[in-house]
Amino acid sequence: MNQTEPSFDELKRLLKLKQHEVPPPGYFNDFSDQVVSRIRAGEAGGKQTYVERLEVEAPWLIGFFRIFEARPGLIGGLATGLCLLLVLAVVFDEHSEVASKNSMAVSAPVIPAPDNSVAALAPSTLVAADDNSTGIVAATNPVTSLQPVATLFGQPASGSLFQPVGFTAVGH
Amino acid sequence: MSETAATPDASTPAGMLEGDLVRQARHGDLVAYDELVKRYQERIYATIYHMTANHEDANDLAQDSFIKAFQALKSFRGGSSFYTWLYRIAVNKTINFLKQRRNKHHFSLNDLDFNTEHNPDLVALISHKTPLREAGLTELQNKLNEALMKLSEPHRMVVVLHDVQGQSHEDIAEIMDCNIGTVRSRLFYARQQLQGYLSEYAKLT
Numbered sequence: 001m002n003q004t005e006p007s008f009d010e011l012k013r014l015l016k017l018k019q020h021e022v023p024p025p026g027y028f029n030d031f032s033d034q035v036v037s038r039i040r041a042g043e044a045g046g047k048q049t050y051v052e053r054l055e056v057e058a059p060w061l062i063g064f065f066r067i068f069e070a071r072p073g074l075i076g077g078l079a080t081g082l083c084l085l086l087v088l089a090v091v092f093d094e095h096s097e098v099a100s101k102n103s104m105a106v107s108a109p110v111i112p113a114p115d116n117s118v119a120a121l122a123p124s125t126l127v128a129a130d131d132n133s134t135g136i137v138a139a140t141n142p143v144t145s146l147q148p149v150a151t152l153f154g155q156p157a158s159g160s161l162f163q164p165v166g167f168t169a170v171g172h
Numbered sequence: 173m174s175e176t177a178a179t180p181d182a183s184t185p186a187g188m189l190e191g192d193l194v195r196q197a198r199h200g201d202l203v204a205y206d207e208l209v210k211r212y213q214e215r216i217y218a219t220i221y222h223m224t225a226n227h228e229d230a231n232d233l234a235q236d237s238f239i240k241a242f243q244a245l246k247s248f249r250g251g252s253s254f255y256t257w258l259y260r261i262a263v264n265k266t267i268n269f270l271k272q273r274r275n276k277h278h279f280s281l282n283d284l285d286f287n288t289e290h291n292p293d294l295v296a297l298i299s300h301k302t303p304l305r306e307a308g309l310t311e312l313q314n315k316l317n318e319a320l321m322k323l324s325e326p327h328r329m330v331v332v333l334h335d336v337q338g339q340s341h342e343d344i345a346e347i348m349d350c351n352i353g354t355v356r357s358r359l360f361y362a363r364q365q366l367q368g369y370l371s372e373y374a375k376l377t
Contacts, residue, residue: 008363008367011335011363011366011367011370012335014312014370015316015331015335015336015366016291016336017309017312017313017316018222018332018336019336020284020285020287020291020314021221021222021281021282021283021284021285021313022282022283022284022285023217023221023227023231023282024282024283028213028214030282031209031213031217031234031235032206032209032210032213033206034201034235035206035209035235035238035239036205036206036209038235038239039202039205039239044210055261055264055268059260059264060348060349062264063349064315066267066271069271094335112237151291
């Protein structure tokens with residue numbers, strides 16, 4: 001401390017009064033006996049809790065937790081930050097998944113669609129079927145509900161697909 | 173401070189070195205541990221008492237600290253002295269207790285000993301030459317404890333360990349697991365606070 005700072009001499013003298021506060025006479029005569037008898041009585045045999053072990057072995061960790069204890073707002077902030085990180089991680093993961101799928105689709109080999117029946121069985125080549133030529137595979141999951149459209153004359157329309165819909169008469 | 177000089181009769185626990193007592197206590201020797209308790213009971217009790225301003229709480233916490241130290245002796249690796257390690261347990265236990273009891277201070281102060289009135293420093297404080305002439309020692313004791321209780325636990329602990337118990341900055345830093353700079357700054361801040369709280373009762377410069 002520099003010379004302009006107070007010396008606190010009077011305060012230090014005042015604090016000496018604390019040294020004169022003493023426990024009742026004879027208090028320490030059996031203090032150690034009480035401790036040892038409590039240990040003998042089995043209190044020492046009890047298992048230490050995890051927190052108690054931490055206090056002895058990793059006081060810095062307890063000190064870290066105490067920061068949150070003293071400032072509860074901090075734990076809220078930390079929790080919010082962690083949640084944001086989690087959300088960002090999920091969003092980033094989804095984006096990267098879509099991007100990788102797209103890149104796979106672009107690099108996938110072109111599947112020729114020789115006729116419409118094949119196109120119906122492999123609807124993933126819808127684009128190719130529409131223009132009755134080759135196309136790009138958009139997905140590899142089969143959609144079996146799609147069937148070739150039958151015209152009035154029972155001939156399948158070239159390249160057209162439909163999804164059958166069932167109607168139920170109401171009130172009859 | 174932590175090592176005790178060997179007495180001629182080194183075969184009795186009272187004459188044994190601290191290191192030997194710790195070694196025996198680690199193997200469950202309660203006679204050796206009893207001696208260790210005797211050596212540090214007054215300092216540990218006083219630290220806790222000055223932190224809590226309550227004799228009953230200090231008694232319970234001091235006993236609990238010694239019991240906990242015995243339980244944890246196996247994890248004591250000798251990186252610091254037993255005395256520092258024991259202090260650390262007591263300090264952590266006390267601060268935890270005070271945090272749970274936050275703002276519920278109940279004083280149970282010990283009486284001032286006979287020598288108080290013969291201490292020239294304290295006599296000077298309550299002499300007619302100072303504003304304290306109206307205040308008796310007991311009132312001063314109450315005001316001092318009230319002022320100490322207004323400090324945060326780490327600041328109070330530094331004042332108690334340094335200004336009341338006379339520990340060095342280095343020892344306090346080790347006990348409180350912080351660096352010496354932190355100890356010094358806490359001490360300075362705590363003294364400033366105390367000076368403000370006690371300005372009515374003592375003309376502090």
